[in-house]
Amino acid sequence: MSDIEAGKFSIDELENVQITIGKIVGAIEKKAEEEGIEVGPTPKPGISGLRDWDYKLLSRYQPVYTPVCDQCCYCTFGKCDLTGNKEGACGINMEAHQARETLLRVITGTAAHSAHGRHILHHLIDKYGRDKPIDVGPSNLIAPNTQAVTGIRPETLGDLEEVMDYVEEQVNQLLATIHAGQEGAAIDFESKILHGGMLDHVGMEVSDLAQMSCLGMPKAETDTPLVEIGMGCIDPQKPVLVVIGHNVSGVTYIMDYIHDHDLDDKIELAGLCCTALDMTRYQAEKGGQPHAKIIGTLAKELKMIRSGVPDVIVVDEQCVRADVLDEAKKLSIPVITTNEKIMYGLPNRSNDSAAEIIEDLSTFKDPGALILNFDTLGEVAPELAIKMSKIRDDMGITALPSDEELQELSEKCVQCGACELDCPVNLPIMAAMKDGVDKDFRKFEELHDLCIGCGRCDQACPKDIPVLNMIEKASQKLISEEKGIVRAGRGQISDPEIREEGVNLVLGTTPGIIAMVGCSNYPNGTKDLYKVADEMLKRNYIVVMSGCSAMDLGMYKNEDGETLYEKYPAKFLAGNLINVGSCVSNSHITGTAIKVAAIFAQRNVTGNYEEIADYITNRIGAVGVAWGAYSQKAVAIGSGCNRLGIPVIVGPHGSKYRRALIGKPYDEAAWKVYDARDGSEMPIPSAPEFLLTTAESIEELFPMLAKNCIRPSDNSMGRMIKLTHYMELSQKYLGHMPEDWYRFVRTETDLPLAKREELLKILEAEHGWEVDWKRKKIISGPAMKADVSAQPTNVKRLCKGEC
Amino acid sequence: MVDTTKNTQIYSTYGRKMAKPVNPNVAGKMLSKAKRPLLVVGSEIVDNEQIIEKIVAMAKKGIPVAATGHSITALVNKDIGAKYINIHSLGTFLGDKNWTGLDGQGPYDTVVFLGHKKYYLDQVLSGIKNFTDLKALAIERHYMQNATLSFGNLKPEVHVEALAELVENL
Numbered sequence: 010m011s012d013i014e015a016g017k018f019s020i021d022e023l024e025n026v027q028i029t030i031g032k033i034v035g036a037i038e039k040k041a042e043e044e045g046i047e048v049g050p051t052p053k054p055g056i057s058g059l060r061d062w063d064y065k066l067l068s069r070y071q072p073v074y075t076p077v078c079d080q081c082c083y084c085t086f087g088k089c090d091l092t093g094n095k096e097g098a099c100g101i102n103m104e105a106h107q108a109r110e111t112l113l114r115v116i117t118g119t120a121a122h123s124a125h126g127r128h129i130l131h132h133l134i135d136k137y138g139r140d141k142p143i144d145v146g147p148s149n150l151i152a153p154n155t156q157a158v159t160g161i162r163p164e165t166l167g168d169l170e171e172v173m174d175y176v177e178e179q180v181n182q183l184l185a186t187i188h189a190g191q192e193g194a195a196i197d198f199e200s201k202i203l204h205g206g207m208l209d210h211v212g213m214e215v216s217d218l219a220q221m222s223c224l225g226m227p228k229a230e231t232d233t234p235l236v237e238i239g240m241g242c243i244d245p246q247k248p249v250l251v252v253i254g255h256n257v258s259g260v261t262y263i264m265d266y267i268h269d270h271d272l273d274d275k276i277e278l279a280g281l282c283c284t285a286l287d288m289t290r291y292q293a294e295k296g297g298q299p300h301a302k303i304i305g306t307l308a309k310e311l312k313m314i315r316s317g318v319p320d321v322i323v324v325d326e327q328c329v330r331a332d333v334l335d336e337a338k339k340l341s342i343p344v345i346t347t348n349e350k351i352m353y354g355l356p357n358r359s360n361d362s363a364a365e366i367i368e369d370l371s372t373f374k375d376p377g378a379l380i381l382n383f384d385t386l387g388e389v390a391p392e393l394a395i396k397m398s399k400i401r402d403d404m405g406i407t408a409l410p411s412d413e414e415l416q417e418l419s420e421k422c423v424q425c426g427a428c429e430l431d432c433p434v435n436l437p438i439m440a441a442m443k444d445g446v447d448k449d450f451r452k453f454e455e456l457h458d459l460c461i462g463c464g465r466c467d468q469a470c471p472k473d474i475p476v477l478n479m480i481e482k483a484s485q486k487l488i489s490e491e492k493g494i495v496r497a498g499r500g501q502i503s504d505p506e507i508r509e510e511g512v513n514l515v516l517g518t519t520p521g522i523i524a525m526v527g528c529s530n531y532p533n534g535t536k537d538l539y540k541v542a543d544e545m546l547k548r549n550y551i552v553v554m555s556g557c558s559a560m561d562l563g564m565y566k567n568e569d570g571e572t573l574y575e576k577y578p579a580k581f582l583a584g585n586l587i588n589v590g591s592c593v594s595n596s597h598i599t600g601t602a603i604k605v606a607a608i609f610a611q612r613n614v615t616g617n618y619e620e621i622a623d624y625i626t627n628r629i630g631a632v633g634v635a636w637g638a639y640s641q642k643a644v645a646i647g648s649g650c651n652r653l654g655i656p657v658i659v660g661p662h663g664s665k666y667r668r669a670l671i672g673k674p675y676d677e678a679a680w681k682v683y684d685a686r687d688g689s690e691m692p693i694p695s696a697p698e699f700l701l702t703t704a705e706s707i708e709e710l711f712p713m714l715a716k717n718c719i720r721p722s723d724n725s726m727g728r729m730i731k732l733t734h735y736m737e738l739s740q741k742y743l744g745h746m747p748e749d750w751y752r753f754v755r756t757e758t759d760l761p762l763a764k765r766e767e768l769l770k771i772l773e774a775e776h777g778w779e780v781d782w783k784r785k786k787i788i789s790g791p792a793m794k795a796d797v798s799a800q801p802t803n804v805k806r807l808c809k810g811e812c
Numbered sequence: 813m814v815d816t817t818k819n820t821q822i823y824s825t826y827g828r829k830m831a832k833p834v835n836p837n838v839a840g841k842m843l844s845k846a847k848r849p850l851l852v853v854g855s856e857i858v859d860n861e862q863i864i865e866k867i868v869a870m871a872k873k874g875i876p877v878a879a880t881g882h883s884i885t886a887l888v889n890k891d892i893g894a895k896y897i898n899i900h901s902l903g904t905f906l907g908d909k910n911w912t913g914l915d916g917q918g919p920y921d922t923v924v925f926l927g928h929k930k931y932y933l934d935q936v937l938s939g940i941k942n943f944t945d946l947k948a949l950a951i952e953r954h955y956m957q958n959a960t961l962s963f964g965n966l967k968p969e970v971h972v973e974a975l976a977e978l979v980e981n982l
Binding site for chain 2: 071073075078426433673703704747
């Protein structure tokens with residue numbers, strides 16, 4: 010490495026000459042050395058940098074492909090029929106093509122998050138400067154994903170630029186591998202998928218670190234404000250300004266304008282998707298009051314627009330429907346786009362005055378405008394909403410059909426079933442139509458919560474019946490009562506919290522972390538999220554929420570009228586319910602696992618991803634649930650968890666990601682680890698049984714959650730607690746004792762105390778284990794021994810005596 | 813005889829190798845001839861007594877039952893030895909010649925599906941179609957294009973009637 014320092018210098022004798030030295034090869038290592046920090050073997054790993062680790066994971070959790078389409082349509086050699094794992098004209102076979110397809114989805118999601126990160130970082134550096142310190146609350150390890158992956162310990166916004174450079178370079182390299190049929194091995198596409206997922210968590214982390222540091226968002230706070238959610242919490246009598254998307258940059262200008270001009274009580278500012286979540290975090294630090302309401306998730310976008318309630322819609326990026334402008338136009342709602350990723354073909358008014366834009370939109374000269382100047386946006390959006398509210402009232406716009414029209418539309422239905430076949434959830438729409446003829450609209454109302462609001466039924470109907478509008482009209486009472494509570498996102502889990510809870514987590518006395526993330530295409534309605542979180546919280550699991558799932562969880566109340574956010578505290582402790590924040594805050598969930606390894610176990614994090622992942626894989630009982638996994642971002646988040654050894658369960662729609670990573674419990678050779686004390690092989694039980702799989706129903710999900718929190722390093726008390734939950738949940742929701750429970754028993758103290766004798770008898774009678782009944786001890790039978798001081802690892806080089 | 817071969821409109825996916833529509837009597841005979849069949853039952857059967865009755869009848873005629881999702885809750889007291897398994901795992905294990913089946917008796921040659929979410933089963937069947945040699949028979953209410961043989965899209969009452977005819981032909 011050169012001794013030249015990065016930075017600027019001038020040569021005195023040469024006037025007007027300034028030389029800038031950018032990044033120096035080896036700079037990360039040198040800086041770390043100066044600071045006395047050990048750097049692991051893989052700072053800024055390239056595509057192949059962690060391939061060995063991936064191969065270890067993939068040898069146990071083998072890729073399973075379920076193609077959505079049997080053909081490859083990538084190039085002009087084809088279309089190629091790959092059915093039956095045939096090869097196409099370029100030589101790629103079905104397996105590799107499916108892995109490639111998944112990789113494309115993963116890097117799309119990664120790009121969505123990291124491009125958001127780059128955008129907001131640029132914006133905030135422009136506003137606050139490169140030297141603005143990163144502030145995440147009481148943490149020394151302020152960027153766990155970033156530090157583990159890149160080796161960089163960012164301290165300022167400027168430091169994050171180099172992190173983004175790395176992520177973008179790697180995403181570009183990964184994207185290049187999609188081209189033609191060049192990569193012949195599915196398993197190497199798989200490694201690239203995991204690489205893409207890992208990058209996603211770095212990109213997300215940069216996004217959230219930047220916005221938390223600059224926008225007054227809560228920083229590892231446990232008592233963040235409780236905020237309103239639901240279509241019913243919007244007051245339609247006021248001018249209603251609705252924002253949609255995932256990047257709060259521009260929206261903060263709107264919020265500032267509203268606040269500075271004393272319009273807080275005169276306008277309804279509400280949001281859909283993660284911008285809404287981040288609006289409630291904006292300036293909410295240390296008890297500050299949020300200024301916005303949350304309408305809900307992507308599933309509510311079309312429903313909200315079609316309600317006719319919004320007077321102006323502002324969109325930014327990511328989970329925003331492509332038809333927002335078309336739908337809004339029908340109801341005379343102007344649309345403002347604020348981000349180059351979504352421009353809807355609208356004229357660029359960024360350089361025009363606010364007055365001119367307001368005049369043109371309020372007179373319908375244009376249906377909307379692209380405004381990239383946030384100062385202008387801040388003024389236009391609220392002022393236009395105030396103006397449009399009166400104009401639209403005067404126009405007498407009615408959005409949904411009347412009761413009479415509802416009946417007439419029902420009569421129009423010929424029961425062809427096209428809507429049901431096209432509905433992603435196969436909802437029983439025909440039966441609702443049948444009853445609707447007799448003015449009984451209850452079945453439409455029942456569809457409201459089950460409907461994911463995609464609008465495909467409307468497109469499918471040969472009679473042009475607006476099915477979605479009928480569902481919404483019939484559900485008006487229900488919608489007016491949709492008033493929930495969400496706890497504003499808290500950001501990271503702090504170092505002191507990790508120190509307090511880490512030991513319980515590692516030893517298993519806290520039975521596990523259930524991270525409920527993902528989107529809104531649930532198989533059986535929104536309430537299932539509530540049921541899952543409620544059950545697991547009662548059982549003392551730590552439940553962590555983010556994004557759309559965090560929103561939907563707040564929609565339901567218990568018999569005391571409380572949401573779970575009101576019922577459960579939000580510390581990082583057993584039986585607590587945490588909302589980390591928006592989609593990009595998912596990085597704090599993986600960040601927490603990394604922190605446990607760093608803080609509790611004193612593992613070196615810097616550029617040491619494999620060792621950290623290995624630690625998490627074998628010791629931290631965490632399971633991700635994306636019950637409504639919909640987007641490319643969700644599969645990217647899941648893949649990032651997977652590379653750290655965290656298993657993820659998606660709902661049945663997640664099968665359309667076309668690929669899973671499932672272990673084979675009966676393949677004994679796959680379920681072994683090394684004991685780092687001496688390098689000897691240790692058999693382990695098959696948990697987690699998968700890295701990525703699907704569940705059919707929440708009843709099936711419950712025991713899967715408990716079982717897959719089991720880790721090789723559990724002590725007897727931890728194993729007993731985890732096993733107890735696995736057995737109880739299986740009996741409660743599947744009506745039977747799980748058949749494989751005995752595989753997780755190493756010693757009699759692993760058995761649930763209340764059932765110990767009964768279970769010992771079963772072990773003896775049905776599985777041939779020897780039991781000393783005087784001492785109630787197992788003499789022989791278990792495939793593995795209980796040894797609390799064993800140090801399970803998948804990485805041979807980490808074993809004593811190995812290099 | 814119930815005609816279950818009409819209306820094979822597909823949902824949203826496409827492949828060049830599509831399921832052949834099949835009538836219940838043919839499906840029943842094919843199942844009877846299978847050396848090692850497996851009936852895979854999904855959670856949509858829960859609360860549907862008519863379908864549960866047909867599953868029990870098929871099981872009593874010697875077809876082992878795999879219960880996916882929480883369908884086992886409807887079968888635990890039926891004395892048919894149904895075994896719970898996750899369907900994504902099952903779809904994977906079915907293609908592994910080293911898997912000895914739910915009962916340890918060896919791999920299956922014919923799998924029959926009933927009572928599943930359409931979009932979910934469609935994916936599982938896609939995996940089976942592309943990566944195994946198994947015969948997959950879908951006796952669902954909807955046409956499952958990724959099966960080897962499938963009923964067409966049926967009304968609920970016709971579906972029950974078709975299942976009854978299939979049982980008669982076992």
